[in-house]
Amino acid sequence: MRSNILFSALLTALLVACTTVPSSFVPSASTDHIRRDVDYLASAELAGRDTGSEGYRKAAQYVAQQFERMGLAPAGEQGFFQEVPFRRASWDNTEPSLVLKGSNSETTFTFGEEFIAAPSAVNERSSLEADLVFVGYGIEALDYGLNDYANLDVKGKIAVILSGRPDSLPSEVGAHYASSRNKRETAARNGAVGYITLYTPEREKRRPFARYAEHRHDDTFDWVNRKGKPGSATPGLHPGAMLNSDAAGKLFVGAQRSLQGVFEDMENGKNPKGFALPYRAELNTNSKHEAITSPNVVAVLPGSDPLLKDEYVVFSAHLDHIGKKDDGQIYYGAQDNAAGIAVMLETARLFIESGQSPRRSLLFVAVTGEEKGLLGSDYFAEYPTVPLQSIVANINLDMPMLLYPFRDIIAFGAEHSSLGQIAKHAASRSGLKLSPDPMPEEVIFVRSDHYNFVRRGVPSIYLITGREAQDPDIDGTAMQVAFLQESYHKPGDAPDAGINYVAAKQFTEVNYLIAREVADAEGKPSWYGGDFFGDLFGQD
Structure with a gap:
């Protein structure tokens, strides 16, 4: 090449x-x-x-x-202007909830401390409960020998995905595959209905989870396509959440491997393999939507x-x-x-x-x-x-x-x-x-x-x-x-x-x-x- x-x-x-x-x-x-x-x-x-x-x-x-x-x-659609329709989503006086459900116990995670989520620009009300499957980095890059969904059944389930990418991918190629958009699309393509992202120690070093949590009440913006759907939406996928490392470890208690073992694989340059987790998760979100327009300005010589x-x-x-x-x-x-x-x-x-x-x-x-x-x-x-x-x-x-x-x-x-x-x-x-x-x-x-x-x-x-x-x-x-x-x-x-x-x-x-x-x-x-x-x- x-x-x-x-x-x-x-x-x-x-x-x-x-x-x-x-x-x-x-x-x-x-x-x-x-x-x-x-x-x-x-x-x-x-x-x-x-x-x-x-x-x-x-x-x-x-x-x-x-x-x-x-x-x-x-060279716009209205003179020099191309009006871009946006949808702003904000929390509707409530915070999202995330509950981990085992065969004999339930764990409720704390919003802003253990997990964060963004208001959904797709639906004002969203509720999902499904089984969890760990899918490693959640990347399919067949030309580079990576398929984190191989031999995993995620249909109708929530994909649990490590943030970031393996070191084996070149930086810009890896950035493409590690983008939130690409990981969401890959999860949906394999039949997942939801996703949970896990904050890793490597990412914590670059920017602490607490820094992200400071923005937990920020609004979400997305442009709206001509069918009235958010442009960045992934069809068939419910809103997601991100867990900090300590909270994420609870998803792996009783599983075939601990999260700490997964993190050790990452440190050693190995690509962690996926497996089913012995839990279900329930995620509920409520948001309110507001329509906004803001123009691009376009001219031609x-x-x-x-x-x-x-x-x-x-x-x-x-x-x-x-x-x-x-x-x-x-x-x-x-x-x-x-x-x-x-x-x-x-x-x-x-x-x-x-x-x-x-x-x-x-x-x-x-x-x-x-x-x-x-x-x-x-x-x-x-x-x-x-x-x-x-x-x-x-x-x-x-x-x-x-x-x-x-x-x-x-x-x-x-x-x-x-x-x-x-x-x-x-x-x-x-x-x-x-x-x-x-x-x-x-x-x-x-x-x-x-x-x-x-x-x-x-x-x-x-x-x-x-x-x-x-x-x-x-x-x-x-x-x-x-x-x-x-x-x-x-x-x-x-x-x-x-x-x-x-x-x-x-x-x-x-x-x-x-x-x-x-x-x-x-x-x-x-x-x-x-x-x-x-x-x-x-x-x-």
């Missing part, structure tokens, strides 16, 4: 060099434009741009106005080539942030992601100011609901305003880390498709270099809006600045880590607290060059041969 990928990468590099039609003129990005956009989008007036809020609506209107002033054409103008290169950036807390504190979201939106707007301006129309059309999409779980981009990818098969690439901008003038960029996903070579070539034209992912353990490739395009077969990359500063006295890695620890999803992520507009100018111009090369090349981007995501999702 790896040799095929390397061959494809070499072939693509040659094709990029031969088929790209570079523009001789590279327009200059305006720091004044970018600063103006960031200052407004991350202002107190917009109160953190929470999905569905008045502040978010103002932000969407602002972006639509900027698109219109540039001369971009509306039509292509000029008669043969290529019906193909689209999509820029995406999320417009929402996390809003205002109960104490009135505003979370401004300047880097995350007012800066990404501002860069996207200025990139669009550069195309218009260049005087050279792109051969392919460019679609600019400011998406809602990213902070709720990549929801607005999922809705757009499910119901695109242009034919899905006409979308040839996605370039995603999310918290670009505009902290210092830089020497390199990072394109998450560069190793999966020919977009990586295009990004490398464009970076070189900007006097920059393309650096590898500095934190592969974080599996960023599956954690931002571009992944919803990947799941529909579209080659995609997610761009941020690199960690090499132009100033040798600046430690780029230290600055990025400090931002993540001190400002990410905190009130300190404000316009006047660290955005470097020289970096913003650099980043915009390299984005322009990347998009220019994709839009003007003879051939469209392609997945590398043998790539996992290309093989799994690629369009025929």
